[in-house]
Amino acid sequence: MIQSVDRALRILAVLQGDHRLTLGEIAQRLDLPASTVHGIVRTLLAHRMVVQEHDSGHYRLGPAVLTLGNVYLDTLELRSRVTVWAEDLARRTGLAVRTAVMLVDDVVVVHHEPRPDGSRQMPEVGIVIPAHASSLGKAIAAYDEDAAEAILGGGPLEAMTGETVTDAGVLRTQLDEARATGIATEVEEAVLGECGVAAVLTDRLGGAVGAIGLVATTDEWPLAPAMVNALRSAARRVSRELGATSWPPKGDAPRASAMGTRRRRLRPA
Amino acid sequence: MIQSVDRALRILAVLQGDHRLTLGEIAQRLDLPASTVHGIVRTLLAHRMVVQEHDSGHYRLGPAVLTLGNVYLDTLELRSRVTVWAEDLARRTGLAVRTAVMLVDDVVVVHHEPRPDGSRQMPEVGIVIPAHASSLGKAIAAYDEDAAEAILGGGPLEAMTGETVTDAGVLRTQLDEARATGIATEVEEAVLGECGVAAVLTDRLGGAVGAIGLVATTDEWPLAPAMVNALRSAARRVSRELGATSWPPKGDAPRASAMGTRRRRLRPA
């Protein structure tokens, strides 16, 4: 691990948390000399990863991070495959459809199909939700050992609302249920008034690469079985397109993720 | 400029251009030993700025860049101020509305209000367009010396279509015109069949912080004067909300941007 690069990325993370900071504040949060931070920030500045407000001297994230994010979405096969089915699913259910991938112990929304009712909705692509408070996160963790470990093994479960599951044992049980039904749920655990159901998405290696889910208001809850079935079949279809041979993925226990069973270049045998 | 950080950002840039690369390919493009690149990539990997495909070993951008991009948008005052007026402008004109900021010699779209006709449209936030082939870029460069220098001073103007202005003299004239009218135009210079008009957005220091523009098809061109007036007044309104005292900004020549006239913390005098 390269020290200076690690520090640079830490600086970006700090700036991600608190949007406007002086050089000294950044240095303080990382417990580093201001002069050290200055050198790194100057480099980030040159690449427009950060910008400096010209009147106050405060630092903020820069436009270059946005273009990186956009390219990331373009490169995501998961996203292109999900686009068409998410639209179909939204039409069938009348609900918003979210697709997400894991980021350590959070999920990141990579696709958002708005409710078809035409209501104005915030763009949700790129938002981050603690995995343990999200149906999407639970759906993934049910089938991915690393994800489950990241959530359960990394300190206490933080409460977002009064409904958030903060007990590791309870969460573990929910993951077992999700594995039994192929569906994970969440009721007002991240945002009051909002509930979700989600199903895991897998690829050719059987790895949990993401999840797709429906978002409903509490008064629409519980959802009709037909909606859940529509979700299940959408997840199966997308997974098939990603090369999965069976869905839901087999296994009583979550699968260890990829690496190790590593193979280069899949070619016709 | 910290060498290793600079290299890390270069790696991200390379990955932004070519989406899937092996370690060796990255090393080759940067003319560095594979082993050196490996150390940096491992650090990027730990922060999920890049991910490694588990079957091929190829590297791609990771989900962390997406969340950074999302936060950048949230922090952008320009964006929140433009949102309401862009919607109004789209309704009045029936056209899509784009808002962008400069990124060296490109513009980055930070807000996109779709045409109100309900047609399916790709999400355009985050896309990058060469500034010299974009009405948005011209609108900014007309009032920002640094931007103009970045475009005109940095090598030849690359052609996107047959209509792209590649002659520095012609472009300079267009910038003069834009400064005279407050409006910059572009006719099939970036994408065939697509035209644009744009107006600069300024802040309290009179700096060109971005531009707002209309996107039309070639057969809708030229636009009715009423539409251009609507654009002009939207740009004025947004600029006022950003603290601009006059719009369009004065000055026969583009203003030198900020720094130097630096002042910390604007407080009541």
Added chain:
DNA sequence: GAAGTCCATTCGACGATGTCGAATGTTGAT
């Protein structure tokens, strides 16, 4: 089958390079 190639990855020694504290010159606050 076996040799050959391309790949990511590990290791250790060298010295270039990042790091740090002190010093500078701002600006706004007292």
Added chain:
DNA sequence: ATCAACATTCGACATCGTCGAATGGACTTC
């Protein structure tokens, strides 16, 4: 007028990143 906080510059030190060589897979070719 004094003070405090700030970004920034500088130079010396030693740490830390860099590099070439070596390893061990996996696929391809003979």
